[in-house]
Amino acid sequence: MIFEDLNWLIYGVLIGLFVPALLIIGNKQFGVSSGLQNICTTILPKTKSVFSDYNFKSNSWKLYFIIGIILGSFFAVFLLGDGNSYFLPDNFYSVKGVIILFVGGFFVGFGSRYAKGCTSGHSITGLSMLQFGSLAATISFFIGGLIYTWLV
Amino acid sequence: MNKVTSLIFGLLFGIILTKSEVISWFRIQKMFQFEESYMYLVIGTAVLTGVISVQILKRFKIKSLSKENLDFSAKPFNKGTIIGGVIFGFGWAITGACPGPIFAQIGCGEYVAVSTLIGALFGAYLFNFVKDKLPS
Numbered sequence: 001m002i003f004e005d006l007n008w009l010i011y012g013v014l015i016g017l018f019v020p021a022l023l024i025i026g027n028k029q030f031g032v033s034s035g036l037q038n039i040c041t042t043i044l045p046k047t048k049s050v051f052s053d054y055n056f057k058s059n060s061w062k063l064y065f066i067i068g069i070i071l072g073s074f075f076a077v078f079l080l081g082d083g084n085s086y087f088l089p090d091n092f093y094s095v096k097g098v099i100i101l102f103v104g105g106f107f108v109g110f111g112s113r114y115a116k117g118c119t120s121g122h123s124i125t126g127l128s129m130l131q132f133g134s135l136a137a138t139i140s141f142f143i144g145g146l147i148y149t150w151l152v
Numbered sequence: 153m154n155k156v157t158s159l160i161f162g163l164l165f166g167i168i169l170t171k172s173e174v175i176s177w178f179r180i181q182k183m184f185q186f187e188e189s190y191m192y193l194v195i196g197t198a199v200l201t202g203v204i205s206v207q208i209l210k211r212f213k214i215k216s217l218s219k220e221n222l223d224f225s226a227k228p229f230n231k232g233t234i235i236g237g238v239i240f241g242f243g244w245a246i247t248g249a250c251p252g253p254i255f256a257q258i259g260c261g262e263y264v265a266v267s268t269l270i271g272a273l274f275g276a277y278l279f280n281f282v283k284d285k286l287p288s
Contacts, residue, residue: 008190011172012197018165020205025161026153027216027223032251036276044277061158066255068162069169073259076170085260087176088248098267100246105254105271107243112251112272113279114236114286116227119250122237123195126227128202133229137237142184144241149184 018120019128028061031121032069033112035062115140169256177248184245231287243272 022028038059077085091097112118115137117126123141126134169175174194182188208214209222216222227233244250247268249257254272257265 007172008193009197011168011174012194013201014168015165015172015174015194016198016201016205018161019202020209022153022161023209023216023222024214025157025217027218027220028153029223029225032255033276036251036272040273040277043273061153061155064155064158065162065165068159068164069166069252069255070162070259071159072163072166072168073170073175073256074166074261075163076167077260080167080171085170085262087173087178087257087260088262088264089177092177092264097264101264101267102271102274104243104246105249105268106275106278107239107271108247108250108254108268109243109272109275109277110279111236111238111240111243111275113276114232114283115234115240116232116236118240118252119195119244120252122227124198124202127199128206129224129226130203130206131226131229133227133233136229137227137233140234140237141241141244144238144243145180145184145245146241147238148242148245149181 015124016128019125026061028058029121030125031117032062032066033109033118033121034059035066036109036113038063039066111144165252166256166259169253170260175249175253175256175260180244180248235287243275 018030022030042063077083092101108118112121115122117134117137119141122134122137127138172194173179174191179188179191183191206224210224214222240250247254247265249265249268251272254265254268258269
């Protein structure tokens with residue numbers, strides 16, 4: 001089954017190549033979650049002092065990277081695809097669903113800042129650089145996900 | 153890195169995230185339920201590609217286009233890495249999205265993911281007010 005469809009191989013290689021590509025072209029470590037802070041400062045002008053340990057200049061590229069992600073996924077579905085996407089269950093389109101996603105999103109935002117990275121920053125970039133902390137973070141991500149999936 | 157280059161990288165990443173379906177709540181569920189190997193294969197291949205690439209960059213002492221030494225600096229490792237990581241994992245399993253995919257879900261027309269984004273921004277914002285009181 002794994003070898004009938006090699007999509008995982010193609011997409012895995014493409015995602016992994018963002019690490020060297022961003023290093024060579026911009027000398028930037030690939031990671032999305034600190035971009036959440038950029039948005040906070042952009043829409044809430046007085047928040048700059050709140051993020052005292054955060055380097056805005058070196059992370060400002062992430063805002064444009066994020067805009068690119070939104071445009072890219074739009075193109076993927078509406079120009080390269082048939083206009084249909086089904087990535088979230090229908091029952092999220094309800095008051096209860098909106099609340100659940102808000103709470104889940106809160107965990108994603110809070111947790112990724114506390115852990116100083118997310119799937120891209122720790123699991124892809126950090127592991128690519130064989131950083132022990134990123135291995136610990138990645139294991140923690142999966143422990144959290146497994147606890148929620150199996151016990152909650 | 154200039155705005156246009158950043159935008160192009162994001163554009164490519166958005167297309168790859170969407171086409172590969174790693175932004176799918178269903179794929180994430182099947183990953184955590186061990187029903188499907190797909191996500192593990194994609195992430196594993198990405199990491200392996202990254203490891204090999206970084207080893208090549210280091211071995212040949214490649215510089216960035218701006219002739220700088222490449223930034224291989226490690227992120228801090230402390231209690232927050234573990235506690236924050238577990239909290240993040242909860243959110244990943246609930247929403248089927250991590251930070252990159254939140255934006256991709258919105259872009260591809262799953263508009264309810266805007267709620268995930270507002271939650272994530274609120275979480276990232278609130279963290280800064282409580283971080284001094286948290287174990288680190």
